Amino acid sequence: MPPCSPWYKLLILTTGSTEATGECINLALTRTSSEFDNRLVAESTLTHQDLRTPLLRRSFRKPYPVAVRGEGVYVWDADGKRYLDFSGSAAVNFIGHGVREIADAMLEQARQLEFVHTSQFTTPVAEEFAAELLHFAGEHFRGGAVYFTCGGSESIETALKLARQYQVEIGQPKRYQVVSRNQSYHGSTLGALSVSGNRKRREIYLPMVREFAHVGIPYCYRCDFDCTDGCRNCGQQYAAELERAIEATKGEAAAFIFEPMSGATLGAVPPPPGYLQSIAEICGRHRVLLIADEVMTGMGRTGRNFAVDHWQVAPDILVTAKGLSSGYAPLGAAIVSKRVVDAIATGSGAFLHGFTYNAHPVSVAVGRAVLGRVQSLDLVGAADSNIVGTAGSALKTALESLRDLDVVGDVRGLGLLWGVEFVRDKKTKQPFPPERNFVGLVGQAALLRGLLVYPMQGCVDGVAGDHLLIAPPAVITAEQIGDSVDQLRAAIIESA
Ligand SMILES: Cc1ncc(COP(=O)(O)O)c(C=O)c1O
Numbered sequence: 001m002p003p004c005s006p007w008y009k010l011l012i013l014t015t016g017s018t019e020a021t022g023e024c025i026n027l028a029l030t031r032t033s034s035e036f037d038n039r040l041v042a043e044s045t046l047t048h049q050d051l052r053t054p055l056l057r058r059s060f061r062k063p064y065p066v067a068v069r070g071e072g073v074y075v076w077d078a079d080g081k082r083y084l085d086f087s088g089s090a091a092v093n094f095i096g097h098g099v100r101e102i103a104d105a106m107l108e109q110a111r112q113l114e115f116v117h118t119s120q121f122t123t124p125v126a127e128e129f130a131a132e133l134l135h136f137a138g139e140h141f142r143g144g145a146v147y148f149t150c151g152g153s154e155s156i157e158t159a160l161k162l163a164r165q166y167q168v169e170i171g172q173p174k175r176y177q178v179v180s181r182n183q184s185y186h187g188s189t190l191g192a193l194s195v196s197g198n199r200k201r202r203e204i205y206l207p208m209v210r211e212f213a214h215v216g217i218p219y220c221y222r223c224d225f226d227c228t229d230g231c232r233n234c235g236q237q238y239a240a241e242l243e244r245a246i247e248a249t250k251g252e253a254a255a256f257i258f259e260p261m262s263g264a265t266l267g268a269v270p271p272p273p274g275y276l277q278s279i280a281e282i283c284g285r286h287r288v289l290l291i292a293d294e295v296m297t298g299m300g301r302t303g304r305n306f307a308v309d310h311w312q313v314a315p316d317i318l319v320t321a322k323g324l325s326s327g328y329a330p331l332g333a334a335i336v337s338k339r340v341v342d343a344i345a346t347g348s349g350a351f352l353h354g355f356t357y358n359a360h361p362v363s364v365a366v367g368r369a370v371l372g373r374v375q376s377l378d379l380v381g382a383a384d385s386n387i388v389g390t391a392g393s394a395l396k397t398a399l400e401s402l403r404d405l406d407v408v409g410d411v412r413g414l415g416l417l418w419g420v421e422f423v424r425d426k427k428t429k430q431p432f433p434p435e436r437n438f439v440g441l442v443g444q445a446a447l448l449r450g451l452l453v454y455p456m457q458g459c460v461d462g463v464a465g466d467h468l469l470i471a472p473p474a475v476i477t478a479e480q481i482g483d484s485v486d487q488l489r490a491a492i493i494e495s496a
Helices: 004-017 031-044 100-110 124-137 152-169 190-194 199-208 232-248 276-285 307-311 338-345 361-376 379-383 391-404 438-448 476-494
Strands: 069-072 076-077 082-085 145-149 175-180 255-259 288-293 319-320 332-336 408-416 417-422 454-457 466-470
Touching: 031 379, 069 175, 082 476, 100 232, 100 361, 124 361, 145 152, 145 361, 152 255, 152 288, 152 332, 175 232, 190 199, 232 255, 232 276, 255 276, 276 288, 276 307, 288 307, 288 338, 319 466, 361 379, 379 391, 391 408, 391 417, 391 476, 417 438, 438 454, 438 466, 438 476
Parallel strands: 175 255, 255 288, 288 319
Antiparallel strands: 069 076, 076 082, 145 332, 319 332, 408 417, 417 466, 454 466
């Protein structure tokens, strides 16, 4: 289908995905839905499907390609079309698709023992993987413990409850509030949503969630403090805001939760210098637990085992998922420091929490095999964007080259996690009107060119602001990065 055909424009306008929910925000349909459906059947391999099927998909308005196979950095659809996975799905895949040894590990575990309930048994595979993961998380977690779940949101719920129980165990039952940041994303369950700051994803559920204080989040491209010292000062201003918020709880704050590098909502924004160290110091002084949400940034994605390692910050609880299994099985983890584990072990003696599928043997077998591969191929090293010759540095250089485009306002990130922010006016940084869904257009244009990216809106104020997240598997080559950025450039130009 020629990219400039009217049909193509219609498809774009009606399918622009804006964020991880994949939901359309711009429904510029002028036809009736039945007319539209007929055209879908007639026109494109992408759209040879009903929009309503027995599967409750993320959107009823957009057609989805049907994925059938993956290998390395590529995914194929049922029509044989190949896509380069330039966003690791949603910053999930780190080791590449279709790795046989991971499938073998799954099969072996499923044959040996598919499941037992954690109230009745522990398993060798869960015990061994917990020990390996603690080691991977570093010295600070020595003597700690790992709680395995089925993903990011469950792990965040686990961390919130751990923080509360810790405070009760040490004789601080008044402490229950969890302070978090605006423009953050911690998951879709109601507890995780309550500490998230992503306006669009929270809006309709607000009557159902418990609200605690949200504080400002450093965003150097649009710094509130208009500072000129590389945001050193503004980092301290934001840290001071956190301290004021903790003080305002009058001794009721149990924890502070943050993404060391802002993931989905802001689009791969690294923290300003000194900021994370200051918030860690403030939380320590106020006896507020520090929960680092590394669901997206953990397991090597930023070129360190965990992103907090860039800034030598030691959280009390570290949450991870996505890269933990690279998507081969549902898996998340709360990695818990000794201090928190000790409080429960020597206190009441039981963590009041549980999921049927926590520490699922097949999932943890996958996690073990994935970690083994990450280490044997040194994929954390490959992700390091500060070392010349790595995939991380090739990605950084290639994406930086997009800055010459009129609509590219900012390119930021670290390792293999990058954000490209689009603006209508580069000088004033004015965003596109949200209803234009500019990033959705870019995402669809890229998709049609066989390139998967992760488009989102709302980085400016929760509604306006268009950005793409780029997070390829660490096995991507410099050549594949170059080709992908060429395609992305063409998709951006086509959409502008
Ligand atoms: C930082 C962060 N926390 C939590 C989550 C929720 O994870 P999940 O979708 O696996 O529940 C996400 C998902 O994108 C995330 O990026």
